[in-house]
Amino acid sequence: MKNKYMPTAISLYMNYFIHGMGVIILAQNMTALANKWGTGTGGVAVVISSLGIGRILVLLVSGALSDKFGRKPFVALGIFTYILFFAGIVMSPSIWIAYIFGILAGMANSFLDSGTYPALMEMFPKEKGTANVIIKAFISAGQFLLPLIVSLLVASKIWYGWSFIFCIAILAVNFLFVLSMGKFPRPGQDVVEAKEEKSANGQTNIKTGNLWIDGTLFILYGYISQATFYLVSQWLSEYGEKVANMGSTSAHALISYYSVGSIVCVLVTAALAKRAVKEIQFIGVYTLLSFISLLLMYLIPTPMMCSIMSFVVGFSAAGGVMQLGLTVMSSFFPKGKGTITGAFYTAGSIASFTIPLITGMMVANLANIILFDVIISLIGFILAVLITIRYRHLFTAKDKLAVNSKE
Structure with a gap:
């Protein structure tokens, strides 16, 4: 305060x-x-x-x-x-x-x-x-x-x-x-202050990522992270009712579990961030959880499994993972936060347009829609791993430039 x-x-x-x-x-x-x-x-x-x-x-x-x-x-x-x-x-x-x-x-x-x-x-x-x-x-x-x-x-x-x-x-x-x-x-005031602080400590200037390599990874991640939670949020109730054979009320309750999971994730993320857990660590864990929860929902479409996994996928895919991805991207490109915000969320907006078009052709088999989301979340995890590798490559211990939200 x-x-x-x-x-x-x-x-x-x-x-x-x-x-x-x-x-x-x-x-x-x-x-x-x-x-x-x-x-x-x-x-x-x-x-x-x-x-x-x-x-x-x-x-x-x-x-x-x-x-x-x-x-x-x-x-x-x-x-x-x-x-x-x-x-x-x-x-x-x-x-x-x-x-x-x-x-x-x-x-x-x-x-x-x-x-x-x-x-x-x-x-x-x-x-x-x-x-x-x-x-x-x-x-x-x-x-x-x-x-x-x-x-x-x-x-x-x-x-x-x-x-x-x-x-x-x-x-x-x-x-x-x-x-x-x-x-x-x-x-860019935060960048100026960070440079001044590092200069006072005798450290080198803040590094930036490669526009084509890192920029492409983050744009793809922006698309995939939006697609993952947007798809499941649109089709979760239908999947529960028609594939998991849940009653109408119970199927619609899946969205409530999903929403509660997203709110809980915000609280957990805020608490762990206070304990110096880096954003780069969150995105890998959360995207992996998304993949596992969607895979289990697809492989074991029972009312109990869908209820539990709705909470988990809400926690991992809709609890702020896009915001965390943007924050990590700002570490790679600290001088143009407005520009990267526009690019990152434009990719997400494109996902909101294209995903309904794709899933609209798959309505004959709702299980295939969730399988499609499983594939998307797997791609998201692969992207998160690549981003993590790039992060460690750019911000090496040798240079002492582990730039993250705690600096």
Whole structure:
């Protein structure tokens, strides 16, 4: 709490609490929105898909620009654009108008990412991994709370739009705070301080990774890590019901176990990071756990196994492993955190687009979809091993440059 950036950091986390609601708010209000727009659930699903388009459109560019112009403008822009989304959806008379606002939501997410992740790493240079992983906890909290709010509104026969107004109100307060009181480090300030510290200790300059070798590994890891948890989160309930022969209620409960696992992972990661466990160690262990849990779910599709492995795969694949991967990538490329954030999460966004297309051709056999995820997670583990090898090669004991979030 002594960190002068703590109030701003809390504000940044609150943005992702609302973002967690934003990514599911259309699905949670699907019936009401379908009636408003004179369409079916398929029409609302089309609007939901627009979020991914908006994200890909600006993420790479906004990340690079945040390195040049600073983090604050992009955080503020992200908040403002999200407000436009929530207000626009409520006012949209048709799915085509709503589709435009859906694109704005994806853009808002990209603006927030390009400003927030680099800012947190610069605010907490000794706790980068923990600072980034906590974002996942706030997203999960938002996704947990919104269905309760929507259920309460439906049960009380209150207008569905209040769930949108709730999000607008919090974002409006946050927007005013960021503009008037938000304190952000200069882009790359943590790198300058680290260089000064090493120079004072008579050490060499900070090393950087190879753009083509290390950059390619991390881009692939960004795609694979997103694909792993996105695929299983979309098909877990169907797999439990139709392959593991679980009842409808029990099958849907698998998502709850999955979500609890992701939240527990954030807490465990934060606790271990405090004990000097490096981010590079987490990604290898977590990707291996993902592979094993998905493999067991595929080989032994029983209700008990699916329930246990849902928690494990939520813990290992959705508990912040992408944020940890980005943090490790920042060790390889410390001078352009906005740019690498844009590149890393653009790869993840592409996964969100392509994975549904691939799995859509496999719906005749749901077991094959989980097998596909097993293969993806295995590739993820191989990439994690290669990244670890590159990490040890670059940051050798001889040079005493074990750069990680604790430095």
